[in-house]
Structures are given as C-alpha cells and as structure tokens.
Amino acid sequence: MIISNKRESNHCPLMFNGITITEPPTINILGATIDQKLNWTSHINTVATRAGQRLGILQRVTHHLTPQNLPTIYKEETRSVMEYSPLAWVKQRSRLDGQELPMKATPAAYVKDFSDPVYKEIAVTNGHINRMTRDELRTKLAELHLETRGVKDVLRKRLKNYYKKQKLTQTLLIKPECSDMYYDYICVIDFEATCEENNPPEYLHEIIEFPVALVNTRTLEIEDTFQEYVKPELKPKLTEFCTKLTGITQDMVDKAGSFPDVLQRVVDWMREKELGTNCRYAVLTDGSWDMSKFLNVQCHLSSIEYPRFAKKWINIRKCYGNFYKVVNIAAKAFIDHP
Structure with missing residues (x-):
C-alpha cells in the first residue's frame, strides 16, 4: 500500500517478477487499521462493531452472572477489544523477573496543548534553524556548550531539541524538574x-x-x-x-x-x-x-x-x-x- 495525501494517486503499478501487485485498501499494523490517507475511520468502525457485538451478548446473559463476575467478563471480552491496539503500541517497563509493569498515568504537565503561542515560537525557531549552514549550526551549538559533531541533520535536530525544551520550560508547559528520560x-x-x-x-x-x-x-x-x-x-x-x-x-x-x-x-x-x-x-x-x-x-x-x-x-x-x-x-x- 502506498500512502499519499494526494486526492488522486496516479503512481506506476507495482510489479514483482512480472506480476502486478494488488494494493490493499487498508493495512493492519499491531491491531491498528489505516488506509492510504492515514485515516482511522475503518479502524474505529471495526473496533466499534466488534465491541458492540460482544456488549450485546453480555447484556443478554447479564441476569445469569453475579456482580463479581460481570466486570471480569466485560474486561476480558469487551474492553480488551477496545484496548488491544493502544497496549500494543505503548512502551512497557520490565521487572527483573520479566513481568510487565503498568505504565503510570501521564501527568498533566506532559499533556500538549498546541494552541499555546509557544508552539508558534518553536515553529519559527525551527524554520530559522533549517536555513542555517553546517558551520552556523556548529558555531551556535558551541555557544550553548552542546556537542558539535555529526552530520548537518544531526546538528539541526540537536539544536531544535535544545530550544524546544528551553521554551517549554520557560512557559512552564513542562516542569524543569521533570526529565525526558525514559529510564531512571x-x-x-x-x-x-x-x-x-x-x-x-x-x-x-x-x-x-x-x-x-x-x-x-x-x-x-x-x-x-x-x-x-x-x-x-x-x-x-x-x-x-x-x-x-x-x-x-x-x-x-x-x-x-x-x-x-x-x-x-x-x-x-x-x-x-x-x-x-x-x-x-x-x-x-x-x-x-x-x-x-x-x-x-x-x-x-x-x-x-x-x-x-x-x-x-x-x-x-x-x-x-x-x-x-x-x-x-x-x-x-x-x-x-x-
């Protein structure tokens, strides 16, 4: 499947060993179904249908279940359908015994509100960084006491990350004491x-x-x-x-x-x-x-x-x-x- 934002995707047919490869309308990756426009409509409809069917069955047998068993069956049969894809994509932590630990709830400090003016400032800064030459990038990184080695793309990304963190910290959208490190x-x-x-x-x-x-x-x-x-x-x-x-x-x-x-x-x-x-x-x-x-x-x-x-x-x-x-x-x- 070729992903494109064009209204009409007039690309050459895909061939393999002289045989035309048929493009599927959607693709499923770790439980998430997307189409050529990166649209989630098909995924949402599929999940809603499957969950609705299981919920309907559960409603018909509710009177046969005890109050203790009902939540358990709901979590196993209905809720699991709605939560499968997110759990497959989210990072997990491991213990010494190999057991998975649940992820902590995301603190409000990390919830991004892109309507904040600071994100416009970051975009303007990124645009300026994109126009800098490699020598200009290295000079600026040296002024900020940052690493100056690497190809141009690496230097550009390093400088962008620095300014992004600085601006978000200054506007208190992230707390200075909060680390962006995944590991302690x-x-x-x-x-x-x-x-x-x-x-x-x-x-x-x-x-x-x-x-x-x-x-x-x-x-x-x-x-x-x-x-x-x-x-x-x-x-x-x-x-x-x-x-x-x-x-x-x-x-x-x-x-x-x-x-x-x-x-x-x-x-x-x-x-x-x-x-x-x-x-x-x-x-x-x-x-x-x-x-x-x-x-x-x-x-x-x-x-x-x-x-x-x-x-x-x-x-x-x-x-x-x-x-x-x-x-x-x-x-x-x-x-x-x-």
Missing part, C-alpha cells in the same frame, strides 16, 4: 573473561569479573557500583596474556566465588536498588559480546538459566555509530571525546 537508571556492564593470545574459533570464554556501574540518568552521576571476581571452572588457571590484558591475577580468581553465586548477588543488589520495581532501568554494554557471547556462554557452562534482566540491552557502540554515521568505532574513540 542505566546499568553499565563490562565483563572480563578468560582468553588466550590467539583464541581458536571454538574457544569458550569464562567470565572472571562481573562489574556493574549504576548511572543516574538525571544527574549523569554514578550512584553505586557492584564488582566481584569470578572463579573460572573450565580453565581455572589464567594465561599470562589474560592477566596482562585484564589486570586480573590468579590469586584474585582463586579467592572468588562461582559464577552462579556471583550472579545471584548481582540480582540481589539490583533488587536492593529497586530496579525494575520502583525504578525504570536498562542494561548498557560496549558492543554485543558481553551479553550475546560472554554471558550466554557462561550460563550454558554453569548450567543455569539466562537472567531475564540481560535479555535486552543498549549497545552503546552501535548507538554511537548510528548517531555519528561511523562504523567499526572503538570504545576508546568515543570515550576520549567530550
């Missing part, structure tokens, strides 16, 4: 593992250090840390190369606990910090190896279940590369930059 904390994890100077392809890395830094997203300060060494079992003796690379000695790992015990202490530490219960958090790593390689292999070697908190993580290396349009970036390259 970031758990930065960077494992150290056993290694050899020339690791064969089938080499199994064992985690020998489990460090976590708890970063407050509002203050950008490290509030707490967890750090323990882990005793390897498959190859208990560290190579000279491993000790030189990681700084971890044989004595350190000999006195350490097993990986299952250390992992349990990590989970207990996270629960103590109320991560996943009262505080929203995410795990962050430099690359994908820490979770997909090191932790995954270690859990298999230790015959334990892969922890739920590590099933999703932020790959800061990939985020940095995507933002600045660079590839194969080394960790030190972006840490050294301001």
Whole structure:
C-alpha cells in the first residue's frame, strides 16, 4: 500500500517478477487499521462493531452472572477489544523477573496543548534553524556548550531539541524538574573473561569479573557500583596474556566465588536498588559480546538459566555509530571525546 495525501494517486503499478501487485485498501499494523490517507475511520468502525457485538451478548446473559463476575467478563471480552491496539503500541517497563509493569498515568504537565503561542515560537525557531549552514549550526551549538559533531541533520535536530525544551520550560508547559528520560537508571556492564593470545574459533570464554556501574540518568552521576571476581571452572588457571590484558591475577580468581553465586548477588543488589520495581532501568554494554557471547556462554557452562534482566540491552557502540554515521568505532574513540 502506498500512502499519499494526494486526492488522486496516479503512481506506476507495482510489479514483482512480472506480476502486478494488488494494493490493499487498508493495512493492519499491531491491531491498528489505516488506509492510504492515514485515516482511522475503518479502524474505529471495526473496533466499534466488534465491541458492540460482544456488549450485546453480555447484556443478554447479564441476569445469569453475579456482580463479581460481570466486570471480569466485560474486561476480558469487551474492553480488551477496545484496548488491544493502544497496549500494543505503548512502551512497557520490565521487572527483573520479566513481568510487565503498568505504565503510570501521564501527568498533566506532559499533556500538549498546541494552541499555546509557544508552539508558534518553536515553529519559527525551527524554520530559522533549517536555513542555517553546517558551520552556523556548529558555531551556535558551541555557544550553548552542546556537542558539535555529526552530520548537518544531526546538528539541526540537536539544536531544535535544545530550544524546544528551553521554551517549554520557560512557559512552564513542562516542569524543569521533570526529565525526558525514559529510564531512571542505566546499568553499565563490562565483563572480563578468560582468553588466550590467539583464541581458536571454538574457544569458550569464562567470565572472571562481573562489574556493574549504576548511572543516574538525571544527574549523569554514578550512584553505586557492584564488582566481584569470578572463579573460572573450565580453565581455572589464567594465561599470562589474560592477566596482562585484564589486570586480573590468579590469586584474585582463586579467592572468588562461582559464577552462579556471583550472579545471584548481582540480582540481589539490583533488587536492593529497586530496579525494575520502583525504578525504570536498562542494561548498557560496549558492543554485543558481553551479553550475546560472554554471558550466554557462561550460563550454558554453569548450567543455569539466562537472567531475564540481560535479555535486552543498549549497545552503546552501535548507538554511537548510528548517531555519528561511523562504523567499526572503538570504545576508546568515543570515550576520549567530550
């Protein structure tokens, strides 16, 4: 389906392998039905019809139900039809045990009223920013003590976001103390593992250090840390190369606990910090190896279940590369930059 705001969409027919592809009048994405004009009429009619049919059935059997059962059946059979699409699109928070937490009600401070004159000021400012050259954008960002690296589109977006937040804060449409961060904390994890100077392809890395830094997203300060060494079992003796690379000695790992015990202490530490219960958090790593390689292999070697908190993580290396349009970036390259 081709989406267009034109009254008559006279585009070329879509072909695949010599066969004309028939365009559907509507498309369903995660429960939301839209047409070529991004119109929701079909979706609203469908939901209203399905909900009305189920509500009619419920009305006919009401006298057979108890006051306790009636609300339950209504929520399961009728209300679920009306709420399916919004729940599929809205972000969810996860706990350490993998259970979903309900989203908090949106505070009135975040409800946007676009009739406010401040939005016209923002639009005018955005128009001015759109006409600025790359050098002008970098100069302005430097004056505001903001990052000046990136392509022109990135610089433009950064400057727009800054002025938008400033103007909304000044008009008290958003509270200064309210953060636009989705997460309250970031758990930065960077494992150290056993290694050899020339690791064969089938080499199994064992985690020998489990460090976590708890970063407050509002203050950008490290509030707490967890750090323990882990005793390897498959190859208990560290190579000279491993000790030189990681700084971890044989004595350190000999006195350490097993990986299952250390992992349990990590989970207990996270629960103590109320991560996943009262505080929203995410795990962050430099690359994908820490979770997909090191932790995954270690859990298999230790015959334990892969922890739920590590099933999703932020790959800061990939985020940095995507933002600045660079590839194969080394960790030190972006840490050294301001």
